[in-house]
Amino acid sequence: MEGKGVAPIKDKKLDALCDKFIDLRDERSKITEKIGDTEAKILDRMGELKITLHRFADQLAEIKEGKPHVKIKTVEADIYDPGKDSTGEET
Numbered sequence: 001m002e003g004k005g006v007a008p009i010k011d012k013k014l015d016a017l018c019d020k021f022i023d024l025r026d027e028r029s030k031i032t033e034k035i036g037d038t039e040a041k042i043l044d045r046m047g048e049l050k051i052t053l054h055r056f057a058d059q060l061a062e063i064k065e066g067k068p069h070v071k072i073k074t075v076e077a078d079i080y081d082p083g084k085d086s087t088g089e090e091t
Helices: 012-049
Strands: 053-056 059-064 069-074
Touching: 012 059, 012 069
Parallel strands: none
Antiparallel strands: 053 059, 059 069
């Protein structure tokens, strides 16, 4: 960014915001990598157990078709049937 003439504008507040942006971007990159690693582990474990759905607390993990990936969503309490396991089979 340049001001009058050829001298660049100096703004400490803007410089600090830009530095913060870079730090957050780098942190997001690390977190995204960790999420990908964790998703791969979930896919592997669900594959070992031969399940495509897993209920935990008020969450449901589901393996989606196509390029396999995990979708985790919040589910309502009345959807869950305690008489069935995470695959939907009677216990």
